[in-house]
Amino acid sequence: MGAYDEDALFDLLAIDEVDRADCSRLLRRADDAEQVALAVAALRRSFGSFNQIPVDEPTQEPLVWLKAFFTLTPRVVAWSRRHDIPERVIRDTLADVGRHLAISRRVTGEFGLQTWRWLTYHFTVRIFALGRLQFALERASDEIVVDGVLAAGDWVLAVHIPESGPLLPALVDESLVAAKKFFAEHFPQHPVSVVTCDSWILDPFLLDRLSPDSNVGSFVRRFTPIDHSSDGHTDALYFVFRTRDLTRLDELPRNTSLQRAVLERLELGETWQVAWGYLTL
Ligand SMILES: CC(C)(COP(=O)(O)OP(=O)(O)OC[C@H]1O[C@@H](n2cnc3c(N)ncnc32)[C@H](O)[C@@H]1OP(=O)(O)O)[C@@H](O)C(=O)NCCC(=O)NCCS
Numbered sequence: 001m002g003a004y005d006e007d008a009l010f011d012l013l014a015i016d017e018v019d020r021a022d023c024s025r026l027l028r029r030a031d032d033a034e035q036v037a038l039a040v041a042a043l044r045r046s047f048g049s050f051n052q053i054p055v056d057e058p059t060q061e062p063l064v065w066l067k068a069f070f071t072l073t074p075r076v077v078a079w080s081r082r083h084d085i086p087e088r089v090i091r092d093t094l095a096d097v098g099r100h101l102a103i104s105r106r107v108t109g110e111f112g113l114q115t116w117r118w119l120t121y122h123f124t125v126r127i128f129a130l131g132r133l134q135f136a137l138e139r140a141s142d143e144i145v146v147d148g149v150l151a152a153g154d155w156v157l158a159v160h161i162p163e164s165g166p167l168l169p170a171l172v173d174e175s176l177v178a179a180k181k182f183f184a185e186h187f188p189q190h191p192v193s194v195v196t197c198d199s200w201i202l203d204p205f206l207l208d209r210l211s212p213d214s215n216v217g218s219f220v221r222r223f224t225p226i227d228h229s230s231d232g233h234t235d236a237l238y239f240v241f242r243t244r245d246l247t248r249l250d251e252l253p254r255n256t257s258l259q260r261a262v263l264e265r266l267e268l269g270e271t272w273q274v275a276w277g278y279l280t281l
Pocket residue numbers: 160161162163164165166167168198199200201210211214215216217239240241255256257258259
């Protein structure tokens with residue numbers, strides 16, 4: 001944990017009270033040292049490469065990864081400060097740890113980190129929370145080339161939406177403005193002018209079923225479709241209902257247009273597509 005005592009570490013990672021005792025116990029475990037060291041080494045190899053060096057997965061054990069994240073927190077903070085990243089951005093970015101522990105607890109009823117793979121972004125310093133949205137700096141793959149806009153290998157910002165309240169258009173505007181300034185200021189060696197989004201929410205099936213003035217609809221309409229998509233399998237189900245269990249469709253609530261749309265498509269026997277789109281900053 002280096003420079004942090006437990007409380008300071010848990011505060012920084014925005015870990016809920018209910019998860020803290022389990023986190024403390026995890027820190028005291030001794031029998032996982034070898035596995036944790038392998039996970040830390042995998043993160044360190046990719047660290048600062050903006051995923052040019054993908055993260056190896058020497059283990060699939062979520063709590064080994066969580067402990068590796070604890071171990072690397074001082075390094076993430078030190079690196080961020082060296083890059084003059086504002087404290088607020090460091091904190092907002094790292095707060096995803098607590099958020100995802102809370103999501104895991106909500107889904108399973110227990111302490112855990114189902115989404116540990118997602119958090120490898122944060123602990124290789126390739127993602128930054130800027131207001132309502134998160135942006136990962138990465139190179140465009142050759143699957144999402146757009147003539148005159150996006151060439152394979154260009155630096156782009158992949159946008160992500162954390163579960164942190166309504167996606168108000170004004171907040172999205174603010175985040176996009178902040179991203180343009182932030183990346184030009186902190187990473188001028190990787191110039192970016194395009195934001196990409198790859199998500200089931202860009203599947204055209206959804207837009208037709210949302211009210212035109214919904215926040216999600218307004219977000220989706222900002223993006224120009226890229227002619228590339230892949231099967232999303234249970235993504236939509238997971239993000240709306242936090243389950244991937246396709247045998248439970250009958251029991252799931254249908255109170256909102258989003259819930260109804262997700263279930264309608266699955267009940268038609270269709271597969272939600274992870275569709276791509278882009279916008280220019
Ligand atoms: C994306 C998100 C922020 C949108 O929330 P929002 O701004 O409140 O959404 P909108 O106001 O546009 O809602 C449109 C409709 O969807 C419903 N809705 C939005 N999010 C919902 C959710 N998580 N579960 C169920 N229904 C939801 C709204 O109630 C509304 O229904 P209505 O038309 O019947 O009134 C929210 O769904 C969320 O936090 N999701 C989890 C994170 C996520 O999905 N990220 C993207 C992953 S790729």
